[in-house]
Amino acid sequence: MPSNDFGETVTILVVEDDEALAELLRALLNREAGWGATVVHDAAAAREVFHHVRVEVLVVDVNLPGISGLELLTLLRADPDWREPPVILMSARADQPEIAHAVSQGDVARFIAKPFDVDELIAAVRVAVSSTAGDSRK
Numbered sequence: 368m369p370s371n372d373f374g375e376t377v378t379i380l381v382v383e384d385d386e387a388l389a390e391l392l393r394a395l396l397n398r399e400a401g402w403g404a405t406v407v408h409d410a411a412a413a414r415e416v417f418h419h420v421r422v423e424v425l426v427v428d429v430n431l432p433g434i435s436g437l438e439l440l441t442l443l444r445a446d447p448d449w450r451e452p453p454v455i456l457m458s459a460r461a462d463q464p465e466i467a468h469a470v471s472q473g474d475v476a477r478f479i480a481k482p483f484d485v486d487e488l489i490a491a492v493r494v495a496v497s498s499t500a501g502d503s504r505k
Contacts, residue, residue, distance in 0.1 A: 376403040377496050378420055382413045382427040382436065383457070388481075392426065395485060396492060410439040417443060422452050424495045429458035429466060437465050440474065453495035455488075457481055 379396050381404055383389040389406045396404035405420065407413050410431055416422065427436040434442075436456060443449050453476040458466060461480040469475050476498070477491040 377401055377423045377499070379404045379424045379426060379492065379496075380413065380416055380420070380422040380452075381406045382408075382410070382425070382431065382439065384408050384428060384431050392488075395488065396426075399489065399492075402492070402496070410434045410436075410442070413439055414442065414446070417446065417448055421450065423499045424455070424492060425452050426455045426457065426492070429456060429463065430460065435465075437469060440469075453477075453498050455479060455491050455495060457483065 379402055381389060381392045381396070383392060383406065386408065389408060393404045393406045396402050405416060407416060410433055413427070427439060429436040431439065436458075440454060454474070455477045456466060456469065456475045457479050459481040461478070466478055470478050476495050479488055479491060
């Protein structure tokens, strides 16, 4: 299902500090009908977006400048505006124990290693979008 039950665009927030990769992710996600990807490059900008936009899927790099993507998730979950969107975690360093822990605890919907397969990424986001369909959280 490409859009939510109201026919609106599904908002996907991408948090990726590599600007070229971020733009590639934005282009890949925006070419899907009913998806609208917004890109930010650090945790502070991601937190700001969550205060103003209803993010329905979060794609976040683990290795961000300042604080990690996992630390960002901890901060967002403590925020009263947090709405529990499915989280897709990405990293070039798949061997980090924190990633395995987050996946095993169900803190993230999916982990994708970089470099990533485009079809795998789109499929993971498609599953995440489907899991938000009919979700009444505001």
